[in-house]
Amino acid sequence: MSESCNSRHFSWLMKSCLPNPSDAKSLVPIHHHSSTVANPSATATTVASLPDDLLLECLSRVPSSSIPSLTAVCRRWSRLLLSPYFLHLRRRLGLLRHSLFAISAVDSGLFAAVLQFQSEIVNWRVSLAVSSSSVCFDGSHGSLPHARAAAIGPRVYVVSRNAVLRYDSWMGTLNLRSPMLFPRKKFAIAVISGKIYVAGGGGGSEVTAAVEEYDPEKNRWEVVTQAARKRYGCIGAAVDGVFYVIGGLKIGNETSRASAAHVYASSMDLFDVESRQWLRSRSVPGGGCVVAACAAVGHVYVLSSHAVELSFWRFDGRRGGGGFGEWRRLKSPPLPAQVRLDGTVRFSCVGVEDKVAVVQVVGCIDDLLRRSGRSERGLRESLVLLYDTADGEWSRAADLPEMITRAACACVEW
Template sequence: MELLESVSESSNQIESTQLPLLYGLPDDLAIFCLSRVPRKYHPRLKCVSKRWRELVCSEEWQYYRRKNNLDETWIYALCRDKFEQICCYVLDPSSPSRCWKLIQGLPPRSSKRKGMAFEVLGKKVYLLGGCGWSEDATDEVYCYDASVNTWSEAAPLSTARCYFACEVLDEKIYAIGGLGSESSDPHSWDTYDPRENSWRSHLDPNIVPEIEDSIVMDGKIYIRCGTSAVSSHVYAVVYEPSSGTWQHADADMVSGWQGPAVVVDGTLYVLNQSSGTRLMMWQKETREWVAVGKAVIASYETTLSGLLR
């Protein structure tokens, strides 16, 4: 009798795993239909059944939506509230209300750290490093998976860092320079491969710890290290993926990089605050900086991470 009940339970489990995603349709057509459901409804899809939940959280689902241009860009922001606590928000630009939503579950140990990096890779947000008044630089890395709405620990940095540059290039995260522990080499940089969940450490004498800004442009990482103490020239280096080395950046381009920078559709914009506030654009063809127009900037402590699809 116990043997028959065991066989019956096994049969039910096999049948349940073979149930179609949508009755009457093969799974490839079901995915074709379900993948067109807007991202804001994905939490509801995961409540329908175990198979639907596994599908929405799978790499197959993400790949299919990206391949067919169905992925949707949401904006994530890392902020510090009036109590000096770190908090993370998300915004759906297509939402009529345009309201930022608080992401729950941020790791408590990182709540009051400063000098952290905040980066997006694929469907995940990474919170890296940082330090505090009574805490040295840390190598801790936390990962937020948007598909399951949870935070978890990722592989730690090879080098403890705070106030460092962090960028994504060729599906890898680069953690560059910054301040670290006494045993850390200030001329180092780390690369993270999400497929292996591991970091590799590198050294280059052109990297300095005092980093002020960073961008990715034309498949390269640019680091602005500030103004030389000897001259008024801005010191910047560029990472060449072909050789895996850092070199001095183009002097003409760097000369106008005197404020926060962002690259939009391959064009570099800089908020120049050296004399007033002007939005400047780097024109590659003529190799010159041109003014875009006046800008009024509100003062607040917010770091926009970029885009998460």
Template sequence: MSDSCHSRHFSWLMKSCFPNPQHHHPQPLHRSISRHHHHHTTISSLPDDLLLECLSRVSSSSLPSVSLVCRRWSRLLSSSALYDLRRRNASIYHTVFVFSVTDSGLFAATLRFGDAYSWRTSFIPAGDGGEGFRGPLSHSRISAIGRGIYIIGRREMVRYDAWTGALTAKAGMVFPRKKFAAAMVAGRIYVAGGAARTSALEEYDPVSDKWSVVAEAPRRRYGCIGAAVDGVVYVIGGLKIGASESEVVPLAAGAEAHVYASSMDLYDVEARGWLRSRAVPSGGCVVAACAAAGFVYVLTSHAVELSFWRFDARRKATRKSLLFKPYFVSSCY
């Protein structure tokens, strides 16, 4: 990749940014004078702010090619300023991403809302000499920061660029984990649970590409789910590990998993401390959970019954005696 851009690259883009001088300016009166002062204007001579305006109007299908023009364009494409401009120009669309990890590589499927609801798939082969993606990225969790989708595996992590489709290796977690909770707050990723030998809560900084332990969780969980609302990380459900001596369930690597953890542990990122834990109504196993619009939604299973609950996680909301609200309860036979 070259360090500078030339006018032959994306000539259509340059023409859209600059009007034809023959259409807007009369011929000079003195040809001899204009001959001495004539110079060519190229897109590489544009300042960053004007070039960002041009790049913000490039179609989504052309973004992978744009990133290969030169290092400067690749750097601008990764800037938060371009992301804000494209969002302001309504060039960012709600999209569903689905990933499948295999020994040979990574399959990515995207479904963009409003695009005739058609799936588009791509394949990224694994590098030579390795064991593929399945081993390092087994039992992975996904967290998104801007246009970057981080696939967090047990031992390694990769970043998938939602605009260009490029895959970049990133630093792995401090402690290996399986079936852990992951959530994003203020541009950083937090993980907890999924480890039998530690209750550490880890934080990932994408700028420095480093993981660090920021706190110890109140309890160890396995198979938990992560969510985040209003600056608070929620570690939800799973199995209790090493908490008591009753109702022990055997677990791999000599650990002991006990009864279902029908509760949520809350970590305040700004205050750097744990808040009071919350119990999930009806008990049982937390099947799924997510956060949306200031609420945490939890689906639980107990014997032959399923229940769906909504937890009001808004800090400034008027607190009521019942923060959990039932949505439905159904029986399965």
């Protein structure tokens, strides 16, 4: 790949940016200096001669389907298309689509699917299918079933105990990135200002207090603070520059009491990323065990389990107004009658624009039916419910594809 582009590349792009000689309305009188007329090449404009800001303005307007071709033109174009400025311009122009992304690692390989909400709810589209031999980087495949997912624009970072994979939904490429400094599973993860933050989790009986920050541009992790409480099995969310570390258990000899574990399972620790300070902790009303959480339209949405039922809560995370810190109980998700709230069922919450997607996955449907003695038909391994934050109503979306199990979910802009 060359460092700079040739003017012959993508002449159609330049034609869209320069006046059309056959269109009288687009012609503007140009007054040339005599020296300029004597040397016509002095006024020639090529793609390579455009400054980065003007080139980005042009590139940001192309259809998403053309982006993979643009990155192959030259290294300069590839660098610009990977920059956060390109993403910002497309977001400002309203050219980014928000989609629910689910990725799963099983024995046969790595699978991902996308569900778009822009018009009518449609079926899932499988966007990635890679065999296990292709994703087995230094033993990373074995830990991927316990991975968390976080998206920055069109790129999804699958963060596992000893590896990080980056999937580019525009390019359809999968790359290995730097792993976390502290190997951990069952941790909280969230994205704030284009960087990834993780907290809690660990391995075995060891739970780390280190909160790490990942810079995608530098491909580097660093510890930014120590957590207020060590949590295992916690969930992350982010609103207004605050990293919420929610739920989980307190593990260790000195914290083995059930009462201490219960307090952790229904509480939140708040970390202000900019000031590097911990704010006052908050507790989810009604107790219970937090099983899923996410952020959407300035609020944190929390799904709690009470052994035989679920409760759904909203926390106001907008620090600029007077409602910060207020809790409100919302309508619970309408789960099918055959779904039991036991260890075989996992939940994920993802904020997608003004909706909250609750993804319910049965860990192993055959084991569940065998233990319960049921042989019911129509019991799916997974379902997707959508909560509309505007009207407060739930609806059913298309179920996850059958190959997507133990899914890590995120909202992708692409």
